[in-house]
Amino acid sequence: MVRGIAAKRLSRSIVTGATTSSLRSRPAARTKAARSRCPAPNRKDTCTGRITAWFHCLRDPNAPYCGPGFKLDFPQSAGNCAACHLPAAAEAAPYDTDPNMVTGVGRESVACDFCHKVWSVMLDPSTGSPYPNTPGVLSFELRRPPAAQQFFAGPYDDVAPGDDTYVPLQNQSQICAPCHFGQFWGVQIYNSFGEWLASPYSDPVKGQTCQDCHMPHRGATLPARADKGGLTRDPKAVFSHLMPGATDQSLLQSAAGLAIEASQSGPLIHVMVTVSNDKASHHIPTDHPRAIYC
Numbered sequence: 658m659v660r661g662i663a664a665k666r667l668s669r670s671i672v673t674g675a676t677t678s679s680l681r682s683r684p685a686a687r688t689k690a691a692r693s694r695c696p697a698p699n700r701k702d703t704c705t706g707r708i709t710a711w712f713h714c715l716r717d718p719n720a721p722y723c724g725p726g727f728k729l730d731f732p733q734s735a736g737n738c739a740a741c742h743l744p745a746a747a748e749a750a751p752y753d754t755d756p757n758m759v760t761g762v763g764r765e766s767v768a769c770d771f772c773h774k775v776w777s778v779m780l781d782p783s784t785g786s787p788y789p790n791t792p793g794v795l796s797f798e799l800r801r802p803p804a805a806q807q808f809f810a811g812p813y814d815d816v817a818p819g820d821d822t823y824v825p826l827q828n829q830s831q832i833c834a835p836c837h838f839g840q841f842w843g844v845q846i847y848n849s850f851g852e853w854l855a856s857p858y859s860d861p862v863k864g865q866t867c868q869d870c871h872m873p874h875r876g877a878t879l880p881a882r883a884d885k886g887g888l889t890r891d892p893k894a895v896f897s898h899l900m901p902g903a904t905d906q907s908l909l910q911s912a913a914g915l916a917i918e919a920s921q922s923g924p925l926i927h928v929m930v931t932v933s934n935d936k937a938s939h940h941i942p943t944d945h946p947r948a949i950y951c
Contacts, residue, residue: 740793741836745771748794767836769898773810776800776824778831786851789840796835813880813894830859830867837867837944846946849939858938865938870908872896903942912937 727736739747739754746763747754762768777798781788787796802808807820812827826832830853837850845851850867858864877895881887901908914933919926934941 737792737795740795742766742793744794744797744836748799751792751794772832773827774799774801774808775810775826775832777826778834780831780834785854786838787835790842791835792839793836812896813890828866828868830854833867847944849943852939852943856938868896870912870938871900871902872898873901875899913941 727734727738735753735755737747737752739756739759740751743754743756743759743763743766745765745768746759775797779788779791779796779798780786800808800810802820809821810824810827811821812823813821814823814825816823830850834850838848839846840848853859853867856864874893874895875897876892877897878889878892879887880890880895883889903909912935914931914935916931916933918929918931921927932941937943
């Protein structure tokens with residue numbers, strides 16, 4: 658909520674966003690003096706400006722440290738970023754896959770063939786979430802067919818076992834958990850799956866899944882081309898794969914409410930802006946530690 662803002666002043670506020678403490682401590686090798694030499698943001702005192710400066714440092718590895726960035730702090734380690742961001746490439750080496758060095762189909766990020774090879778997800782039965790320090794492929798059980806054969810894990814329970822196989826997980830939010838829950842050495846970095854799990858939306862009868870919002874039904878009746886074996890189905894059983902997210906205006910408008918009140922006091926106009934999380938099952942924003950910089 659932004660209160661009493663003069664008309665000429667621009668302010669931004671994040672409402673209901675999750676915060677983390679992981680980025681508040683910096684490696685000893687990075688000194689406060691080095692951080693103070695960080696290039697000035699393009700827009701002073703705004704979230705956008707700070708992040709602009711951060712990305713400047715990421716583009717130039719020789720620039721002084723001025724924000725989060727794994728390779729800035731650990732230049733000799735590949736880390737585990739690829740375990741979620743390039744899972745097909747990282748399947749066999751989740752801690753030794755440098756995203757900058759991946760080539761070929763592994764660069765396709767979370768491609769169709771990856772999600773449709775997921776057989777199960779390893780979750781902690783006491784919490785319902787993945788175990789700590791096991792992001793992405795470290796929590797997925799994947800199935801791979803023998804040479805010259807195909808395997809496709811899908812959401813339809815009327816297919817005969819064979820190349821296409823029904824896997825209930827494909828219709829459940831839990832398939833999203835490994836890449837949308839991250840706890841490392843006791844510090845929660847991102848947690849949209851956990852936020853959903855703790856919300857009324859996780860109710861198995863009255864709730865909604867991640868797929869309901871991020872893979873919405875759009876009236877299609879064919880999950881695959883008819884000439885490739887696709888069968889006509891109820892539109893409510895066919896999920897879009899457009900995956901709208903934080904940059905999708907329609908999704909944001911359906912998830913958050915915006916109310917603006919203005920009043921004039923002499924030459925000033927005071928504006929109160931209220932952003933409310935009306936329909937999202939997780940915080941807004943969520944799943945990105947850089948939100949703490951806003």
